[in-house]
Amino acid sequence: MSDPMQEIRASFFIECEELLEALHDGLEAMSDGAADGETINIVFRAVHSIKGGAGAFSLDQLVGFAHKFENALDAVRAGTLSVDDGLVRLFFKCGDILSDLVRASRDDEPLDTAITDPVIAELLEVTGDVGGDEEAAEEVDFAPTALSLDLDDIGGLAGADDAMADLALPDDLPPLDIAGEPDPDEAAEQETTYRIVFSPEPELYAGGNEPLFLFRLLQELGKVESSVEATATLPALDELQPNAALLTWTLTLVTNADVSAVEEVFEFVDGLCGLSIEPLSDDRPEHPGEESGLPAAETTTPIEAATATPSDPLPADPPGTSQPAPAGDAGEETEDPRPAAASGAKPVAKSATVRVDLERIDRLVNLVGELVINQAMLAQSVATAGLPSNSPVSSGLDEFQHLTRNIQESVMMIRAQPVKSLFQRMGRIVREASTATGKDARLVTDGEATEIDKTVIERLSDPLTHMIRNAVDHGLETGEQRVAAGKPERGTVRLSAAHRSGRVVIEVADDGGGINRARVQSIAEEKGLIAPGQSLADQEIDNLLFLPGFSTAAEVSNLSGRGVGMDVVKSSISALGGRISITSTPGRGTCFSISLPLTLAVLDGMVVGVEDETMVVPLNAIAETLTLSETDIRPLGPQTRVVLVRDAFVPLLDLGAELGYRAPRADYVGSIALLISQEDGSRAALVVDQIEDQRQVVIKGLQDSYGHVPGVAAATILGDGQIALILDPADLIANASGKSAPETALQKAG
Amino acid sequence: MDTITQDAPQDGKDRNEEVELLSFRIGEHEYSVDIMSVREIRGWTRATSLPRSPHYVHGVINLRGTVLPVVDLARRLGLEAEEPSERSVIIVVDLEGRTVGVRVDAVSDILSIPRGEMQPPPEMLNDDTERFVRGLIVIEDRMVRVLHLEAVLPPGTEAAA
Numbered sequence: 001m002s003d004p005m006q007e008i009r010a011s012f013f014i015e016c017e018e019l020l021e022a023l024h025d026g027l028e029a030m031s032d033g034a035a036d037g038e039t040i041n042i043v044f045r046a047v048h049s050i051k052g053g054a055g056a057f058s059l060d061q062l063v064g065f066a067h068k069f070e071n072a073l074d075a076v077r078a079g080t081l082s083v084d085d086g087l088v089r090l091f092f093k094c095g096d097i098l099s100d101l102v103r104a105s106r107d108d109e110p111l112d113t114a115i116t117d118p119v120i121a122e123l124l125e126v127t128g129d130v131g132g133d134e135e136a137a138e139e140v141d142f143a144p145t146a147l148s149l150d151l152d153d154i155g156g157l158a159g160a161d162d163a164m165a166d167l168a169l170p171d172d173l174p175p176l177d178i179a180g181e182p183d184p185d186e187a188a189e190q191e192t193t194y195r196i197v198f199s200p201e202p203e204l205y206a207g208g209n210e211p212l213f214l215f216r217l218l219q220e221l222g223k224v225e226s227s228v229e230a231t232a233t234l235p236a237l238d239e240l241q242p243n244a245a246l247l248t249w250t251l252t253l254v255t256n257a258d259v260s261a262v263e264e265v266f267e268f269v270d271g272l273c274g275l276s277i278e279p280l281s282d283d284r285p286e287h288p289g290e291e292s293g294l295p296a297a298e299t300t301t302p303i304e305a306a307t308a309t310p311s312d313p314l315p316a317d318p319p320g321t322s323q324p325a326p327a328g329d330a331g332e333e334t335e336d337p338r339p340a341a342a343s344g345a346k347p348v349a350k351s352a353t354v355r356v357d358l359e360r361i362d363r364l365v366n367l368v369g370e371l372v373i374n375q376a377m378l379a380q381s382v383a384t385a386g387l388p389s390n391s392p393v394s395s396g397l398d399e400f401q402h403l404t405r406n407i408q409e410s411v412m413m414i415r416a417q418p419v420k421s422l423f424q425r426m427g428r429i430v431r432e433a434s435t436a437t438g439k440d441a442r443l444v445t446d447g448e449a450t451e452i453d454k455t456v457i458e459r460l461s462d463p464l465t466h467m468i469r470n471a472v473d474h475g476l477e478t479g480e481q482r483v484a485a486g487k488p489e490r491g492t493v494r495l496s497a498a499h500r501s502g503r504v505v506i507e508v509a510d511d512g513g514g515i516n517r518a519r520v521q522s523i524a525e526e527k528g529l530i531a532p533g534q535s536l537a538d539q540e541i542d543n544l545l546f547l548p549g550f551s552t553a554a555e556v557s558n559l560s561g562r563g564v565g566m567d568v569v570k571s572s573i574s575a576l577g578g579r580i581s582i583t584s585t586p587g588r589g590t591c592f593s594i595s596l597p598l599t600l601a602v603l604d605g606m607v608v609g610v611e612d613e614t615m616v617v618p619l620n621a622i623a624e625t626l627t628l629s630e631t632d633i634r635p636l637g638p639q640t641r642v643v644l645v646r647d648a649f650v651p652l653l654d655l656g657a658e659l660g661y662r663a664p665r666a667d668y669v670g671s672i673a674l675l676i677s678q679e680d681g682s683r684a685a686l687v688v689d690q691i692e693d694q695r696q697v698v699i700k701g702l703q704d705s706y707g708h709v710p711g712v713a714a715a716t717i718l719g720d721g722q723i724a725l726i727l728d729p730a731d732l733i734a735n736a737s738g739k740s741a742p743e744t745a746l747q748k749a750g
Numbered sequence: 751m752d753t754i755t756q757d758a759p760q761d762g763k764d765r766n767e768e769v770e771l772l773s774f775r776i777g778e779h780e781y782s783v784d785i786m787s788v789r790e791i792r793g794w795t796r797a798t799s800l801p802r803s804p805h806y807v808h809g810v811i812n813l814r815g816t817v818l819p820v821v822d823l824a825r826r827l828g829l830e831a832e833e834p835s836e837r838s839v840i841i842v843v844d845l846e847g848r849t850v851g852v853r854v855d856a857v858s859d860i861l862s863i864p865r866g867e868m869q870p871p872p873e874m875l876n877d878d879t880e881r882f883v884r885g886l887i888v889i890e891d892r893m894v895r896v897l898h899l900e901a902v903l904p905p906g907t908e909a910a911a
Contacts, residue, residue, distance in 0.1 A: 370815050373815065613798060659801035660802055700816070700817045702810070704848075705818065705848065706819040709800050710802055711802075712801065715798070715817045717815065723797075723798040725798065725800070725801075
């Protein structure tokens with residue numbers, strides 16, 4: 001990342017993501033019927049800013065598409081195009097393609113035109129009748145065109161200090177192209193001549209802007225003639241500042257574009273230069289020198305002032321200049337268009353944010369993890385030293401513990417992000433799925449501001465996508481069926497997130513027909529997943545969906561049922577320390593509920609001893625602890641036992657034997673057991689040797705260094721510096737149940 | 751990067767180029783590894799055993815906050831294994847981005863030998879140790895085996911999952 005251009009490019013793409021988010025927000029608002037000027041302006045600005053930035057990096061495909069999208073939005077803004085459902089849907093599609101293009105441009109992989117072309121065609125169809133000048137603007141490429149300069153004016157330029165010319169004009173100035181000038185005779189009657197006085201401030205150059213590019217853009221609008229002169233008295237050559245802005249251009253533009261198009265060219269340097277654009281009744285270029293060199297803040301053009309009010313319905317409302325802003329603010333707007341978009345274009349106090357490399361945060365998270373471990377070690381040595389609990393050392397240590405916990409929580413909050421961006425992507429999945437299945441569906445989201453760890457959000461994307469597709473494809477009925485059932489034709493998929501008792505719960509619910517349990521069971525029987533003729537509880541049947549190799553779709557549809565089923569979803573959720581469960585009501589719909597830990601870095605656990613090993617059991621998995629009495633334990637098979645817990649039998653699992661640390665005991669009377677309760681309601685009694693402590697532990701992954709260990713989720717470092725394994729009770733029980741646990745252990749022992 | 755891996759079979763390489771090896775002892779046997787893959791040497795600490803792991807995996811230890819798997823080299827090579835003692839040594843090696851500890855009895859020396867003096871191991875079928883040995887060197891009448899680290903280490907994440 002040493003290349004500054006690369007960095008600027010990278011930050012452009014980060015901004016694009018923000019702009020796309022704002023764009024989707026706006027479209028969302030439009031689809032809810034809020035197609036007022038402000039909303040459209042937000043959408044327009046987002047597209048426009050992406051186009052502007054993309055132009056600077058010559059991302060032609062992106063620029064071309066954004067431009068067409070912008071035209072359509074402009075037509076809406078101008079009132080020549082009215083907003084209806086179809087148009088909003090088209091805009092959504094455009095937004096999706098724009099996101100694709102942004103990503104494709106970022107990765108330097110051109111997007112297949114087969115994807116973009118149909119949408120472009122649709123766009124052109126709706127904007128086609130807007131106006132003739134639109135066609136001229138359809139130019140996809142912003143290929144560098146030679147700047148046409150009047151030779152006389154160059155003479156004038158040469159009259160100035162030669163050094164000046166070098167300062168103001170780039171080295172790669174293309175050869176003057178006189179032949180390329182459009183023939184003035186061809187000019188249509190409606191052509192207007194504008195006189196543009198353009199005097200850059202030093203900030204313009206400092207911001208990386210380049211007058212030449214502006215002139216090139218102008219040239220695309222029509223015939224340009226220019227003359228240049230010194231803005232102020234030139235200092236002597238040896239006092240000349242290389243970065244000073246000393247030149248003023250007077251440009252004469254003959255064009256049939258309207259004034260807003262001309263202003264648009266200068267949009268990104270608004271406030272960084274003295275600018276006046278005046279239509280001339282006379283075609284003759286004039287060069288009155290007295291206006292050049294006015295201070296930036298005072299040179300608002302009369303036209304701009306007239307159209308400055310945002311609510312003004314004038315079609316000529318110039319983009320990006322909806323508020324007459326002082327020079328400084330306008331410059332800021334160019335750099336960061338987000339606040340306007342995010343706050344509904346109402347100027348509000350900006351919340352100060354900093355972009356930080358994720359790696360740095362991770363380093364901080366790791367260090368804080370070390371701190372927590374260190375604090376535990378310190379506490380242990382203080383305890384070993386036998387210091388009384390009221391000694392200053394002990395109370396200082398308590399304070400220290402408190403602080404560490406606070407630091408840890410704050411650091412974790414840095415990593416947390418709202419789920420909004422994730423949910424927005426799901427909107428697209430619903431749109432695509434509803435097109436592919438021909439079912440009319442909409443996504444309703446709730447709790448978008450809920451924050452979860454960034455890694456969790458990233459890794460939720462795939463499972464959620466799959467679940468959303470499933471909801472539309474399998475969950476929702478067809479339109480006719482829905483109408484017949486007395487439901488609105490349009491199906492709803494509800495995606496919600498909420499914090500619930502220290503975990504994040506994400507729900508995907510559809511208002512479809514619910515799970516067809518008879519069919520699920522028969523399919524499971526067909527596929528040999530369960531024995532035929534079993535009588536299963538509703539909950540058990542629902543959970544069959546999570547079995548590997550289960551797919552309910554009668555025929556494999558294009559959308560879901562590609563062999564990756566809910567079992568993959570379940571395992572990716574489990575990998576995040578989460579649990580998934582289903583509730584379904586026939587005729588009313590199905591709801592998948594994912595419960596996730598807030599963070600992947602710490603965990604509240606119970607420290608237990610098994611043989612010589614110390615292990616940690618996640619606290620959220622433990623329902624209660626039991627001391628087994630003789631009447632509680634009943635034999636089941638030759639090597640299996642069950643425990644009676646309040647009139648219910650739960651399987652007894654010996655942790656030491658399950659993990660192969662020892663042979664199962666002959667007798668479990670008096671043993672301590674943890675009653676493990678899982679999301680799906682299944683339970684097991686896990687026998688441990690002793691319970692040592694209950695505390696927060698820092699999770700250290702095992703996957704990277706060693707690989708997956710069955711029944712083990714991760715590792716942690718205890719106060720004495722020893723590593724303790726963190727159990728994955730669900731995995732442990734899943735691997736133990738079915739086969740009798742003691743038998744496996746006996747084989748190991750023998 | 752293990753220079754031996756790349757260059758040993760190529761006779762065209764500069765045979766006089768010096769290779770530095772860290773030699774260590776397992777029982778009566780002397781082995782060595784390329785010093786470039788050694789990250790550090792540390793004393794023995796009790797390892798937390800991993801359930802259902804291969805018999806030659808001791809378990810994991812805490813290496814300044816990271817979880818480090820430790821392999822018992824004697825058991826891995828099928829040699830008579832002593833129980834780890836206070837005097838056992840863990841050589842921490844870096845291999846293709848993975849960091850793994852290898853338990854040996856004692857570290858003996860750093861050898862600097864010209865590349866050309868390393869001999870390929872004789873081909874003996876039915877001998878498992880052959881795939882663990884990359885080459886042989888003779889130093890003062892002692893034979894030192896050059897260990898094939900990749901073969902010794904436990905399967906990575908892909909294989910285990």
